[in-house]
Amino acid sequence: MPTEFRNEPLTDFSIAANVRAMDSAIEKVKRELGREYPLVIGGERITTESNFDSINPANRAQVVGRFQKATKELVDRAVETAYGAFQTWKNTNAEERAEFVFRVASILRERKHEMSAWMIYEVGKTWPEADGDTAEAIDFCEFYAREMLRYGTPQPLTRIQGEENQLEYIPLGVGGVIPPWNFPLAIMAGMTIASVVTGNTVVLKPSSDAPTIAYKFFEILEQAGLPAGVVNFMTGSGAEVGDIIVDHPKTRYIAFTGSREIGLRINERAAKVQEGQIWIKRVIAEMGGKDAIIVAEDANLDDAATGVVQSAFGFQGQKCSACSRAIVDARIYEPLLDKIVERTEKIKIGDPSDGSTTMSAVINQKAFRTINEYIEKGKAEGGRLLTGGGSDGEQGFFIEPTVIADVKPGATIEQEEIFGPVLAVIRADNFDEALKIANDTQYGLPGAVYSSDERKLARARREFHVGNLYLNRKCTGALVGVHPFGGFKMSGTDSKAGGRDYLSLFLQAKVSSEKVGAASRRSEMETAL
Numbered sequence: 001m002p003t004e005f006r007n008e009p010l011t012d013f014s015i016a017a018n019v020r021a022m023d024s025a026i027e028k029v030k031r032e033l034g035r036e037y038p039l040v041i042g043g044e045r046i047t048t049e050s051n052f053d054s055i056n057p058a059n060r061a062q063v064v065g066r067f068q069k070a071t072k073e074l075v076d077r078a079v080e081t082a083y084g085a086f087q088t089w090k091n092t093n094a095e096e097r098a099e100f101v102f103r104v105a106s107i108l109r110e111r112k113h114e115m116s117a118w119m120i121y122e123v124g125k126t127w128p129e130a131d132g133d134t135a136e137a138i139d140f141c142e143f144y145a146r147e148m149l150r151y152g153t154p155q156p157l158t159r160i161q162g163e164e165n166q167l168e169y170i171p172l173g174v175g176g177v178i179p180p181w182n183f184p185l186a187i188m189a190g191m192t193i194a195s196v197v198t199g200n201t202v203v204l205k206p207s208s209d210a211p212t213i214a215y216k217f218f219e220i221l222e223q224a225g226l227p228a229g230v231v232n233f234m235t236g237s238g239a240e241v242g243d244i245i246v247d248h249p250k251t252r253y254i255a256f257t258g259s260r261e262i263g264l265r266i267n268e269r270a271a272k273v274q275e276g277q278i279w280i281k282r283v284i285a286e287m288g289g290k291d292a293i294i295v296a297e298d299a300n301l302d303d304a305a306t307g308v309v310q311s312a313f314g315f316q317g318q319k320c321s322a323c324s325r326a327i328v329d330a331r332i333y334e335p336l337l338d339k340i341v342e343r344t345e346k347i348k349i350g351d352p353s354d355g356s357t358t359m360s361a362v363i364n365q366k367a368f369r370t371i372n373e374y375i376e377k378g379k380a381e382g383g384r385l386l387t388g389g390g391s392d393g394e395q396g397f398f399i400e401p402t403v404i405a406d407v408k409p410g411a412t413i414e415q416e417e418i419f420g421p422v423l424a425v426i427r428a429d430n431f432d433e434a435l436k437i438a439n440d441t442q443y444g445l446p447g448a449v450y451s452s453d454e455r456k457l458a459r460a461r462r463e464f465h466v467g468n469l470y471l472n473r474k475c476t477g478a479l480v481g482v483h484p485f486g487g488f489k490m491s492g493t494d495s496k497a498g499g500r501d502y503l504s505l506f507l508q509a510k511v512s513s514e515k516v517g518a519a520s521r522r523s524e525m526e527t528a529l
């Protein structure tokens with residue numbers, strides 16, 4: 001039996017040896033930038049006539065990797081290949097699959113800094129953010145492998161005389177795994193590993209903003225001994241490749257994490273039964289957020305300001321759990337704003353390969369444009385720009401951490417997911433009103449409350465309708481196993497990644513009942529008579 005699950009420790013970058021190790025990983029990865037990577041179907045490497053580049057958001061001239069645009073024929077072939085591989089992979093036992101996933105975890109651990117360095121170049125993560133992402137990927141492997149062993153044990157059933165009954169969890173079939181770019185290792189690996197450890201086979205289509213890190217992970221799966229065809233690696237336009245995977249009659253389920261818009265599109269398309277399809281497709285979708293931190297009049301203001309700023313601007317505000325709304329009691333509004341601004345202005349924007357950088361560029365040109373439009377809209381709708389608001393798209397897609405106060409409930413930047421370094425601050429007359437404003441969105445991912453009053457915290461537990469509620473702490477940084485993560489309403493299908501019920505979404509329960517003992521003999525006699 002493996003030991004009890006424990007979260008992978010984060011790297012302490014105040015230790016010189018760790019800094020040297022990270023620097024040398026960054027140098028190694030730098031030498032490997034710009035290579036071309038194939039599609040992989042059933043273990044076969046395939047190149048196509050059409051390519052696209054994944055670039056460094058902090059240095060847009062730098063190509064991180066060149067990738068293939070898959071054609072419809074190749075995507076179809078990938079699904080068929082995964083379907084073929086399922087016929088044998090489904091018969092492997094839970095222990096064997098868990099062993100494989102433990103091997104993946106240990107290779108990831110050995111190559112930890114290298115994997116983080118790829119994220120520094122490909123998506124602009126700072127050192128600690130990249131390190132946290134890699135640690136979470138290791139956690140998903142360690143946690144889901146143990147979970148599969150648990151799901152693989154005999155399941156409790158009510159016993160009756162004369163029958164042996166058994167419930168076992170069996171896999172579903174071919175899964176389309178469609179991750180976002182913002183946790184390009186952890187979420188991509190989490191959904192892939194959850195699929196494979198439960199006995200399913202996969203067509204993995206990474207985000208076009210983060211295909212290199214997915215390819216590196218795919219290589220680790222091969223190194224750990226994954227049979228050809230169990231995971232197939234497909235790159236290309238989200239719309240083209242994604243739609244084909246989702247529509248294919250042999251696709252059994254989709255594991256998706258990304259925006260509300262694409263999640264709803266997948267949900268709708270997957271509901272349509274295609275010719276030759278003999279099941280209802282399952283959709284596991286984890287989608288966007290419009291996360292709020294409520295600061296009550298009795299909160300510790302220093303703690304609250306620190307929590308708000310860390311949650312709002314960590315990884316440039318590009319987390320589904322990012323605080324994009326601070327809802328602040330009018331009685332402490334101005335003093336809290338001062339503290340938020342003071343902390344925000346200490347953030348150091350720069351090249352993420354430099355270990356002292358605390359914030360870097362946003363992911364791409366499109367995000368750079370839409371985030372800037374949101375800042376303009378926030379001001380035009382009456383918001384007061386307190387700090388930030390500037391941007392520079394020359395070298396990379398840099399946007400200053402921006403705080404806009406006096407945002408009215410219902411305003412565009414109070415309602416829509418921005419997914420960038422923009423914090424809207426909203427004034428509330430009291431805690432009742434703060435809760436009302438916090439709940440008044442279509443999303444329900446995380447939320448937080450700062451207050452020293454236990455009654456207010458108890459009310460938040462009852463009335464703040466979010467999947468992950470944090471009390472007197474920031475709203476980012478969910479840990480696998482500790483804080484199973486996933487949201488309500490338009491934030492997804494209510495799943496909880498990193499929790500004990502997550503693997504059941506990738507499984508179906510089969511019950512077999514056998515007549516045994518005296519009752520069986522009696523019934524044989526009855527039949528004979």
Ligand code: NAD
Nearest residue numbers: 179180181206207238239242243258259262286287288320
């Ligand atoms: P996105 O929706 O643009 O893309 C997600 C994935 O879907 C990508 O791989 C993309 O290529 C693919 N895709 C695009 N069109 C498709 C189609 N027609 N069919 C199938 N797949 C298609 O999201 P993103 O920009 O990569 O990620 C940011 C979003 O993800 C934010 O909204 C964020 O809140 C959300 N997110 C949610 C969670 C969560 O746990 N709930 C976690 C991380 C990110």
